Amino acid sequence: MIQVSNVNHRFGERAVLTGINLSIRERRVGVIGANGSGKSTFARLLNGLLIPDNGTVIVDGLDTREDVKAVRRRVGFVFQNPDNQIVFPVVEEDIAFGLKNLKLPKHEIAQKVDTVLAKYGLTHLRDQAAHLLSGGEKQLLAISAVLVMEPRYVVLDEPMTLLDLRNKKLVLDTIHTIEQPVILITHDLDHLQDFERVIVFDEGRVVADGPPREATRRYTQAMA
């Protein structure tokens, strides 16, 4: 479970999150909100990329303020722009990067890389230069590179924003296959229809929280 309690966060003078209290236990949680509403900041709190100015974020009993490394191991994070997430020049090497950080033995790394490449249909690209992949392939690589580390939760920060329709579908289908609980930040309400819960952010506050139909109705009203 992820427990966010009394969280406030500022960037300089601007309050980006105010009074956030949430418990996340569901397998599929969507987060929506206008640009600048605080949803990406919220996502970054969940795996300790940001530590809140006030309040706590607890993941399975681990406080991001005290056990940030353990939290990052539990919460995988996929960024909006895969170009900024792919660290190594070749596909299989990038997938292996996180596993090397976990200090796994070489044979285990090789086996896990093989499995994840096959699972997400990237085997034919294993030796390819990452910068030559299509947008969808890059995002699949970024997702695979996170999933290979077998996190307990996966947070995806607008992973389909930069993609065309075909690649959006490819990535969305992949997200549906993820076994772990998923927290998906998105602008696209259609992506959340099957989700158990949708949280709506506006000006740094949670303004709606519930089943997709009700939450997206509130969001659409607020955007009108």
Added chain:
Amino acid sequence: MLSLYVPGGSFIHRAPAAVKLLILLIGSAALFMVSSIPVHAAELVLIAGLFHAARLPWRDTVRQLRTAMILLIPIFLFHVFITDWVLGLETVLRILVLLLLAVLVTLTTKPTEMIDVLEAAARPLRHVGVNPSKASMMLSMVIRFIPMMMREAQEILEAQRARGLDRNAIALLMPLLIKTLKMADDLSEAIEARGYDPEPVVPVWRKKG
């Protein structure tokens, strides 16, 4: 530009990077000890055979050598006019063998495998405070991000051209710098998110006890 590695399954591709780099190192030194046109010509034939065995596309090889070839012509001409053409031919053959050998290793070895070897070779430098793991990470990222930076620069140039500004280095520099800093910021977040945590290195003179 930096995606020089050409995937393949030949025995040269499969050979450990350390062995290939060692052969390149020893071969380069030996080249300058031998002074014989027939030997260098035989080496060229051998390397051509290795290129064939590695099934490397000639296009990639020629692209790697194009700039160097332009330099070989003046070197040869210099010897023709200043010393003698035999010495010129020998020098050119020697440089060509060296270049081809280096290109062969580059095209058949994954960049990270090479970096792993360099990291292992740099391990003794830990005693003087150099962190080989950080250095190798830096090298990998340079290889990964140079093509991206070139693409960013191209996009900025196109945007400027579309608004009527012709090629202007200063006008390119500032937006490129800002984009690069943003990219570096995003990248450091991504690396942290994937658990990067290199072991700290302490130089011998700072160790206690």
